[in-house]
Each structure stands twice: as C-alpha cells, then as structure tokens.
Amino acid sequence: MKYHHGNLKEELISSACIVCEADGHDRMSLRSIAKEAKVSQTAPYRHFKTKESLLAEVSTRGFTELKEILQNANAKKTLSTRDRFLEMGQTYIEFGLSKRNTYDLMHSPVIDKTQFPELLNSAVGAFEELVCVLAELNPGISAKDLDIKCIHYWALVHGLVGLLRNDSLAESEIDTKAGNAMGLVKSDLRSFLISALEF
Amino acid sequence: MKYHHGNLKEELISSACIVCEADGHDRMSLRSIAKEAKVSQTAPYRHFKTKESLLAEVSTRGFTELKEILQNANAKKTLSTRDRFLEMGQTYIEFGLSKRNTYDLMHSPVIDKTQFPELLNSAVGAFEELVCVLAELNPGISAKDLDIKCIHYWALVHGLVGLLRNDSLAESEIDTKAGNAMGLVKSDLRSFLISALEF
DNA sequence: TGTACATCAGTGAACGCGCGTTCACTGATGTAC
DNA sequence: TGTACATCAGTGAACGCGCGTTCACTGATGTAC
Numbered sequence A, B: 001m002k003y004h005h006g007n008l009k010e011e012l013i014s015s016a017c018i019v020c021e022a023d024g025h026d027r028m029s030l031r032s033i034a035k036e037a038k039v040s041q042t043a044p045y046r047h048f049k050t051k052e053s054l055l056a057e058v059s060t061r062g063f064t065e066l067k068e069i070l071q072n073a074n075a076k077k078t079l080s081t082r083d084r085f086l087e088m089g090q091t092y093i094e095f096g097l098s099k100r101n102t103y104d105l106m107h108s109p110v111i112d113k114t115q116f117p118e119l120l121n122s123a124v125g126a127f128e129e130l131v132c133v134l135a136e137l138n139p140g141i142s143a144k145d146l147d148i149k150c151i152h153y154w155a156l157v158h159g160l161v162g163l164l165r166n167d168s169l170a171e172s173e174i175d176t177k178a179g180n181a182m183g184l185v186k187s188d189l190r191s192f193l194i195s196a197l198e199f
Numbered sequence C, D: 001t002g003t004a005c006a007t008c009a010g011t012g013a014a015c016g017c018g019c020g021t022t023c024a025c026t027g028a029t030g031t032a033c
Helices: A008-023 A030-036 A052-074 A081-098 A100-106 A117-139 A143-165 A176-185 A187-196 B008-024 B032-037 B051-074 B083-100 B102-108 B117-135 B143-165 B178-187 B189-196
Strands: none
Touching: A008 A052, A008 B178, A030 A052, A052 A081, A052 A100, A052 A117, A052 A143, A052 B143, A081 A100, A081 A117, A081 A143, A081 A187, A117 A143, A117 B178, A143 B008, A143 B143, A143 B178, A143 B189, A176 B117, A187 B143, A187 B178, B008 B032, B008 B051, B008 B102, B032 B051, B051 B083, B051 B102, B051 B117, B083 B102, B083 B117, B083 B143, B083 B189, B117 B143, B143 B178, B178 B189
C-alpha cells in the first residue's frame, strides 16, 4: 500500500516529534512539520484532519515512550523493588528534562485528551506502571492508600521536573537559597530521591 | 503627575492580569490588554518597551500575591506549626488551581527572569516563606537538609497543581485508576496533604 | 494483457486572520519668561 | 498673570509576518472489463 511518498503519515508524525522538541508545542507550526518531512505545507491534510490531531499523535508517542522506559526500569529484576522504584523516579525525571518540550505538550491543555482515546490510554498506561511498583513495594496496602501513594509520588517527580527545568532559578547568578537548593538537587538527583522517598 | 488618563501604567498591568487569567499567557495579545484598558492598541508602548516586559509585571504580581497569601497562612499564630504548614500547602495549591493561567505564566520560560530582577526577587520571596516554616518545623536541621526538604515539598505541591489541573485525567469519563485516584485527592485535599506530608 | 476510468496523494496559490511593532500625528499638560 | 513654547501621553493607519486552512489542480496508482 504505497502511494507516491510511501508512508507519509508515519513520516509526518516523526517529523512532528522532532519539530515539537525543537521549537516547543506552542511555537511549532504545521508548515514547519511539513517542511521537516520535505512535503508541501498542505500535504498533512491528506492524513490529519487538523493540526490538533497530529499533535495528539505526538503526545501519544511521548506517553508510550515514557511507559516503555518506566517498564524497562521496573524490569531490572536483579534490583530490589526499592531500587527499581528509585530507578523509575530517576528515569521519569530524566525523561522530563531531556524531552522537555514533548513533556510540556503531554501535559498541555491544548489537546483535549478525551477526544483522543488512544492518547488517554497511553497516558493511563504510564501511570499504571507506577501503580505496579508501588503495590509491590507496599504489600497489603488498601486500594485507596495505594491510589494516594501513587498521586503522591507522581506529583513529586512531576513537580521536580517543573522546578529543575526552571533555569532562571536553578542557574540563577544571584546567590539565593532557592538557587543553591536547586543546584544541590540537580547535582545528585539520586540522593535527593532517596531522601524524598523517605527510605 | 497625572496626564490624560491618570495612571495608565497601573491600569495596563491590572488589565494584563485579567486578560492573562482569562485567555492564558500564550494566547493573550497586547491588543486585547489595551482593549481591556480601553485605550488604543499602541498606547502600551508609552509605558512598556515590549510585550515581554508587561508580562514580567504580571508574573511579578503573581509571585507577590502568592508570597502574601503564604505569609498570611503562616501568620495564623493560634495554629501549631504543623497546621500552619498544612495551611500553606493548601493555600499554594488553591492558588495554583484558581489562578491557573497566571500560575502558568509564572512558571513559563517565555519570560527570562534574570532580565527582570524584581520578578526574580518576588519568586525567591515566595520560596523563602516555605523555608521559614520548614525551619520552624524541623528545629536543629542542617542547612543542606533544610534545602532538600524545601525542594521536596515545593515539588510536591507544584506537581500536585499540575496533576489536579489536568481535567482530562481528573474528570475522565473513563473509569481509570488515575481518574479515581485524582478525584479522591481533589475531594479531600487536606487529608491527602496530611498523608503526603507524613505526619 | 491492454485500455479506459476512478481514486486519491501531494502541489502551489490564495484566503483571511491576528499579531507585535513603527510612524507621523494630535492635543493636553507643564514650564520659562 | 499671560503667553509662547516644549514635552509627552495617547491615536489611528499601516507595515510585514507567520499562521491554519481551502481550493482547484496534477499526476501517479489501482481496478474493471
């Protein structure tokens, strides 16, 4: 099933991922994606009804990748549950820092997740990886307490990504408490996680 | 020192705050701010060199307000230190949820904080309110451990704001674990904070 | 197998829009004598 | 106190730009007979 280009739909999605990470989801244009894919600016409309539906694909890819790397971290069965949990936290934060613009898109309200079931599924999938390891780490925990723990640690790593990305504080020339503390955390993320996760 | 309008600079800043919260910082335009202030679209240029410098003022106001409400929460001297800390956490989260677009601007990279010292100061001011209460709550703690605790709790509430705002998960029609857990936390924020803050 | 036709992926020009910013201006306010 | 002038806040038209999307098209591919 090859027409002209071959597989432009796929090509457009990966171009969109590249452009999103390069320019940021609020500055990326459909035109720049088309250019990246080396097709005319109207070609995407053969495969995506709107710009939003293409962005939804980018977001879905992001969540799918996040889920996979979390699974990989949790799959290191030579490690203790505790160490796998730590590994997942670190993995999550590194993802958020290295793919910051994609991470932003994933958490941006510009895409209405309820209109893209596949996107919602991939987002929930990443969350459930956290549920698994926390259930293993806390045997016999009630469902409600497990839920609360999940949100707790999710909020912690999500928030940390947000703070660490804020270079103006982290790398502030001004010698402030906030700047100092941020540098401390950034330079030894693992130690921070250990103390924050209260082991 | 009243010309024509009187105090257009102030008026523009408060109009900008209104428009920012209404439209979101990435969708607000200088033109709409001018319209809100009932002046021509070029009038702002008499008081602000660029759009960015006006946005910096909005962000500064946000941090200043945040600092003030945190101070107010911490000033309720009839409460125990623990309860004041809880109060501050709740206050922070409620601010993030009720002024979500302003909160976004405050954490957005569109404004280079290092170019607006007053903005940086106000941001650091809010942070220092957290330092105060945590120092009081943990007498004799080392400076380094205090820093780490600050980042820890700041990340927690910051992350929670991010998650709770994500309505597609929180109010998801689909009956997912993530949706359930989020609803649980949202409906009783205080209980969640108590368990998350590990008292 | 060859031909006529239908389908459909990709093109290039054009649309209308909102934006930040510039510019020459007007007219009110402040000031020097 | 009155007048002439300088200052400067706010105006309205215009600029150039990039954007999402539409449209009529072209030309390659697939299909029926």
